[in-house]
Amino acid sequence: MDDRTYTADAEPGDTVTVAGWVHEVRDLGGIAFLILRDTTGKIQVKFEKDEMADELVETGLNVQRESVISVTGDVEEEPRAPTGVEITPDSVDVVSEADPELPLDPSGKVDAELSTRLDNRTLDLRKDETKAIFEIRAEVLRAVREQFREIGCTEINTPKIVATGTEGGTELFPITYFGREAFMNQSPQLFKQLMVGSGLERVFEIGPIFRAEEHNTPRHLNEATSIDFESAFADHEDAMDACESVVRAAYEAVEANCQDQLEALDLADEFEAPADSFPRLTYEEAIERINATGELDEPLVWGDDLPTEGEHALGQDVGEHYFITDWPSEIKPFYIMDKDDDVSTGFDMMHPTMELVSGGQREHRYDQLVAGFEQQGLDPEAFDYYTRMFKYGMPPHAGWGLGGERLVMTMLGLGNIREAVLFPRDRQRLSP
Amino acid sequence: MDDRTYTADAEPGDTVTVAGWVHEVRDLGGIAFLILRDTTGKIQVKFEKDEMADELVETGLNVQRESVISVTGDVEEEPRAPTGVEITPDSVDVVSEADPELPLDPSGKVDAELSTRLDNRTLDLRKDETKAIFEIRAEVLRAVREQFREIGCTEINTPKIVATGTEGGTELFPITYFGREAFMNQSPQLFKQLMVGSGLERVFEIGPIFRAEEHNTPRHLNEATSIDFESAFADHEDAMDACESVVRAAYEAVEANCQDQLEALDLADEFEAPADSFPRLTYEEAIERINATGELDEPLVWGDDLPTEGEHALGQDVGEHYFITDWPSEIKPFYIMDKDDDVSTGFDMMHPTMELVSGGQREHRYDQLVAGFEQQGLDPEAFDYYTRMFKYGMPPHAGWGLGGERLVMTMLGLGNIREAVLFPRDRQRLSP
Numbered sequence: 001m002d003d004r005t006y007t008a009d010a011e012p013g014d015t016v017t018v019a020g021w022v023h024e025v026r027d028l029g030g031i032a033f034l035i036l037r038d039t040t041g042k043i044q045v046k047f048e049k050d051e052m053a054d055e056l057v058e059t060g061l062n063v064q065r066e067s068v069i070s071v072t073g074d075v076e077e078e079p080r081a082p083t084g085v086e087i088t089p090d091s092v093d094v095v096s097e098a099d100p101e102l103p104l105d106p107s108g109k110v111d112a113e114l115s116t117r118l119d120n121r122t123l124d125l126r127k128d129e130t131k132a133i134f135e136i137r138a139e140v141l142r143a144v145r146e147q148f149r150e151i152g153c154t155e156i157n158t159p160k161i162v163a164t165g166t167e168g169g170t171e172l173f174p175i176t177y178f179g180r181e182a183f184m185n186q187s188p189q190l191f192k193q194l195m196v197g198s199g200l201e202r203v204f205e206i207g208p209i210f211r212a213e214e215h216n217t218p219r220h221l222n223e224a225t226s227i228d229f230e231s232a233f234a235d236h237e238d239a240m241d242a243c244e245s246v247v248r249a250a251y252e253a254v255e256a257n258c259q260d261q262l263e264a265l266d267l268a269d270e271f272e273a274p275a276d277s278f279p280r281l282t283y284e285e286a287i288e289r290i291n292a293t294g295e296l297d298e299p300l301v302w303g304d305d306l307p308t309e310g311e312h313a314l315g316q317d318v319g320e321h322y323f324i325t326d327w328p329s330e331i332k333p334f335y336i337m338d339k340d341d342d343v344s345t346g347f348d349m350m351h352p353t354m355e356l357v358s359g360g361q362r363e364h365r366y367d368q369l370v371a372g373f374e375q376q377g378l379d380p381e382a383f384d385y386y387t388r389m390f391k392y393g394m395p396p397h398a399g400w401g402l403g404g405e406r407l408v409m410t411m412l413g414l415g416n417i418r419e420a421v422l423f424p425r426d427r428q429r430l431s432p
Numbered sequence: 433m434d435d436r437t438y439t440a441d442a443e444p445g446d447t448v449t450v451a452g453w454v455h456e457v458r459d460l461g462g463i464a465f466l467i468l469r470d471t472t473g474k475i476q477v478k479f480e481k482d483e484m485a486d487e488l489v490e491t492g493l494n495v496q497r498e499s500v501i502s503v504t505g506d507v508e509e510e511p512r513a514p515t516g517v518e519i520t521p522d523s524v525d526v527v528s529e530a531d532p533e534l535p536l537d538p539s540g541k542v543d544a545e546l547s548t549r550l551d552n553r554t555l556d557l558r559k560d561e562t563k564a565i566f567e568i569r570a571e572v573l574r575a576v577r578e579q580f581r582e583i584g585c586t587e588i589n590t591p592k593i594v595a596t597g598t599e600g601g602t603e604l605f606p607i608t609y610f611g612r613e614a615f616m617n618q619s620p621q622l623f624k625q626l627m628v629g630s631g632l633e634r635v636f637e638i639g640p641i642f643r644a645e646e647h648n649t650p651r652h653l654n655e656a657t658s659i660d661f662e663s664a665f666a667d668h669e670d671a672m673d674a675c676e677s678v679v680r681a682a683y684e685a686v687e688a689n690c691q692d693q694l695e696a697l698d699l700a701d702e703f704e705a706p707a708d709s710f711p712r713l714t715y716e717e718a719i720e721r722i723n724a725t726g727e728l729d730e731p732l733v734w735g736d737d738l739p740t741e742g743e744h745a746l747g748q749d750v751g752e753h754y755f756i757t758d759w760p761s762e763i764k765p766f767y768i769m770d771k772d773d774d775v776s777t778g779f780d781m782m783h784p785t786m787e788l789v790s791g792g793q794r795e796h797r798y799d800q801l802v803a804g805f806e807q808q809g810l811d812p813e814a815f816d817y818y819t820r821m822f823k824y825g826m827p828p829h830a831g832w833g834l835g836g837e838r839l840v841m842t843m844l845g846l847g848n849i850r851e852a853v854l855f856p857r858d859r860q861r862l863s864p
Contacts, residue, residue, distance in 0.1 A: 004665055019665050021825050039633040039664075066825040096796060098825040122821040125630030134632065138587040142577070155570040159855045160592065160640050161605070161616070161655050163863040173593070175607045175616065178644070178859050184593070184607065184616070191855060194864065198557030200566065201471040208592050208639070212610070223593050232471075233436055233451050364528060385864035389554040393453050393498040393530040423591045423623060427610050431595040432626065432817035 008040035012077040012085055019070040022063055032061050044086040045071050060092045068096035121422055132261035136254055137408045143253030144227055147246045148204040156203045158191035160184055164382050171212045184210035190386045192230040196397040197389055201232040216427050218416040219354055223425040230399030236345040236361045239398035240323055243349050243357055244278055274321045282326040290314050303328050315352035324348045334372030337361040351410040359400025366390040440472035444509040444517055451502040454495055464493050476518040477503050492524045500528035553854055564693035568686055569840050575685030576659055579678045580636040588635045590623035592616055596814050605644045616642035622818045624662040628829040629821055633664040648859045650848040651786055655857040662831030668777040668793045671830035672755055675781050675789055676710055706753045714758040722746050735760050747784035756780045766804030768792040783842040791832025798822040
């Protein structure tokens, strides 16, 4: 099938074979046009009924929309054609005939519910807008990995089947592993920390995480893509610097390499990479600013976690990506290093509309770490495979986890996180 | 912690702070040397006992091996030092003291069993050889993704929690998903096929797969990394071309960018990228050549699957990467397109020592596909989310899956596939 030409490469004067989907047929009487669509674009195929064999015309004009066809013919300039060229066919071959009843209109003229689109992702991804999201997603992952390498990280892959969850807890999917109880991992946290004590020192991983959270919201998934960073000899400030650089690299790559996709999403004009450094607000400043907006019924006091409406009010107020630092120790996980008795090195990185990243410097002192497990009500014995390594020279280290789908969702202003995953998993949806 | 200098960057004349692990202390009486190791290499720290404060000497020489320390001092040329420079310390700070009893010797002087190494990966990865494997693995993944993009693929991520397995069967880990039965996916096969019918046309995915296979061998894992390719408007020949290009790109990148790592593994001299094209043997030729080696007790006949010893005999005979094509239809999965009644378009790509890739052109015709499910004893209804899309214009397509760990294992001549995974999962091993 090497002799296929992409529609975007069909030049006037060429004789080509193009193959793709029947996007549209317009029959104007003596003349008819078939628009053929492939991954690179669309091309017009012209049928002049009186000048062509009946069979050729019949094949071309009776084929169902969204069928796969292959067309061989001469390419000519035609200013009135959508792409400035058209093909006069010598032959039309119906490769795969589509059912006349489509569950979804890939031309996008008829809107479909999200659930219909997710049930029919194959057809949904024939639309320029949907395709653009996933091409941008791929570019984001490429750019993120490149930036991680730029800052000296080695890519790792850690196991998704685990004996214990990162933080214990109930948000784990249990699996049966050769008769033993195991779980799908909710975070590579413990494993990436084990790697900073190794000769690799600075690592990243992009992989699936699994959370059995019950809530079904437009910004939660039960299977998501986590972008994880962890570095030896780093503190929370270093980790925030790395976080800024990675997020900015993703935006810059999309701006540089995805203009067509941004056009398809009607975002080309407004798309903008974030500033060089994101404002860093302390938790205390954050609650003060939230209280000052007057958006909450009850003002927040020290120790409160930020409610969603508080995040929204603050995000509107700040108007760009920002960090919240110096969280009360008691609302950050026990493996986060404390600055003092009350305040931790934990931080969140926020998009104006939602949290994207959670990170901090980690507790690398064995005794304190084991005590933390106990205070959390977890059995340190069950985590011995992890804590044990802290006895053999564990350097100070810091890191973070970034929600891949949330990054894409906020970057493109998508209304539902499911728009940023090919086949989302939530409480109801397990298929396709 | 921004003022840390990597040991590899410490230049004579500089005053630096280096930080890392105590690799070795050699006390020669009046003078003593501490070798400090970080991710970039090692550096000698000199203690002249009569000329330095007692406290400094004591801190430097009494610290346990593999402790994390930070050393500030002047770098000087010293031809007798391992790297040609040494540091005369002004201060030594013990950052994280190691237990004197180590479960593993990171200097590599004392050999350890694989299971001890896997239990203590953090320490194991302080050894140059182990670290080299995982740096090469990361480079392989980088190069493979780059080559996929080179040949027009879009990266996708498909779900790891699924309602049905690719081929049904018993090799699935069951999970409890909000009270429903679900499984961990054994292959992205069905999902990547759904994508070739979308506007993406050509896709790749690198992600975990999960197989509840009972056998515990040096070349099987229950959680592995699958490198998957699938392309619209491609046949099995196109898929084999893509496969060659991806595997070659991985070798070439390692050759170009990982000379230090190959040195550490003692492979620098013999390492060689495979030839431009791999021999393509038909199944019939393959069994003839195996029979001709006389290695099997019983000669193979048409329809037999190749036993492991047959693969070995043939691999030795061929002596390079090769394809086996034209397999009997009956031993290839039902979703592989047949060439005729007996022979399929399925192929395997083999390293001389084992199978790396399985692929073929896929059945894209709805009626034939549904019949295939039935013949396999599977309920087509359960796969409706997949087969349904074949009614709406599914192009001819082909693809393959490559075992990521097997690629690294064969590339580096590792004796056990567990050497190529940070935290392997097998029947016995579920932690760390």
